[in-house]
Amino acid sequence: MRLLTPSETSLAALLLRQGGLVAVPTETVYGLAANGLDPLAVARIYAAKGRPADNPLILHVDGLEAAWPLWSLNDVQTARLVRAATLWPGPLTLVLPASSSVPAVVTAGLSTVAVRVPNHPVTLAILTEVGFPVAAPSANRSGWPSPTSAEHVARQLSGHIDAVIDGGLCGVGVESTVVDLGAERVRILRPGAVSPEVLEELLGEPVVRYEAAFIGASPGLRHRHYRPDVEAVVPLLDPVSAWQSADALIVFASTAGALASQMGERAAHTEVLPDSADGAMRALYAALVGVGTSGARRVQIELPDADRHSDSAWDAVRDRLGRATR
Ligand code: AMP
Ligand code: MG
Numbered sequence: 001m002r003l004l005t006p007s008e009t010s011l012a013a014l015l016l017r018q019g020g021l022v023a024v025p026t027e028t029v030y031g032l033a034a035n036g037l038d039p040l041a042v043a044r045i046y047a048a049k050g051r052p053a054d055n056p057l058i059l060h061v062d063g064l065e066a067a068w069p070l071w072s073l074n075d076v077q078t079a080r081l082v083r084a085a086t087l088w089p090g091p092l093t094l095v096l097p098a099s100s101s102v103p104a105v106v107t108a109g110l111s112t113v114a115v116r117v118p119n120h121p122v123t124l125a126i127l128t129e130v131g132f133p134v135a136a137p138s139a140n141r142s143g144w145p146s147p148t149s150a151e152h153v154a155r156q157l158s159g160h161i162d163a164v165i166d167g168g169l170c171g172v173g174v175e176s177t178v179v180d181l182g183a184e185r186v187r188i189l190r191p192g193a194v195s196p197e198v199l200e201e202l203l204g205e206p207v208v209r210y211e212a213a214f215i216g217a218s219p220g221l222r223h224r225h226y227r228p229d230v231e232a233v234v235p236l237l238d239p240v241s242a243w244q245s246a247d248a249l250i251v252f253a254s255t256a257g258a259l260a261s262q263m264g265e266r267a268a269h270t271e272v273l274p275d276s277a278d279g280a281m282r283a284l285y286a287a288l289v290g291v292g293t294s295g296a297r298r299v300q301i302e303l304p305d306a307d308r309h310s311d312s313a314w315d316a317v318r319d320r321l322g323r324a325t326r
Pocket of ligand 1: 138178
């Protein structure tokens with residue numbers, strides 16, 4: 001696996017044109033890119049990740065112009081798309097009926113396809129240079145935490161992919177909001193940094209909030225995900241005994257501060273998440289990777305609190321941490 005600098009976009013584009021696999025930075029997490037119109041290249045993504053074949057991929061393009069041919073839309077869907085796409089480039093993936101140009105291996109046989117324009121200069125340059133849509137799921141081994149640095153990618157996929165291009169740390173830190181614009185009622189299939197309130201404002205219609213009950217509609221949600229490399233991963237229920245234990249912990253800053261002033265610093269591995277939703281999103285996967293490499297056999301994870309963290313800005317953190325402990 002080659003480690004490319006952010007200026008080596010032409011080499012990354014060449015590898016993609018040859019059917020190779022290149023991990024690329026985006027504002028959400030690192031993606032594992034391949035030519036989305038080449039079924040053999042796409043099949044390599046599934047193999048490298050150990051991804052179940054029923055979990056469809058997101059196609060990445062450099063703008064709305066390049067997205068149109070991937071879909072086959074009615075008037076209502078077109079009007080929704082035009083409004084929602086004003087958030088592109090950004091952490092928003094749109095699901096709509098696929099056109100016949102999209103290979104079945106991308107959609108895992110579904111009649112819809114998910115498309116996004118990532119907001120990262122390096123990857124936008126690569127997308128413009130190749131001129132084809134790039135399939136890119138998160139660049140982790142299936143089931144493991146998503147990578148937010150080139151180093152995290154290398155740790156999981158070195159030996160399985162052709163290159164990773166180092167674009168620094170991801171600014172958002174959790175995967176895109178996935179929204180289904182094709183169904184009768186618009187609905188969130190995966191919570192991310194774009195909130196349902198922002199979408200409602202933009203679309204001028206109600207948006208059905210994310211619920212675990214949608215798992216059938218977004219196949220990726222069925223599978224074990226985000227789990228750190230630790231034998232036991234459990235929700236933190238009793239802060240005082242957790243603080244005194246030898247377990248690794250992932251806790252919010254306010255909790256860590258209160259416990260430390262009460263009982264002093266702890267010796268065991270402790271990952272502290274910022275108290276803001278944005279900050280927690282950005283730090284979340286590095287914390288999961290951190291406990292995985294700490295040597296701990298058990299980790300307790302503080303889940304967002306129903307009172308302190310109730311608004312929809314916390315949906316993505318609640319979802320990822322909740323599923324990491326399941
Ligand atoms: P990843 O790229 O690893 O972040 O995963 C992509 C996510 O998007 C998974 O949760 C998929 O289930 C979801 N997804 C991709 N394509 C579709 C689609 N056509 N319909 C619904 N969900 C999709
Ligand atoms: Mg993923």
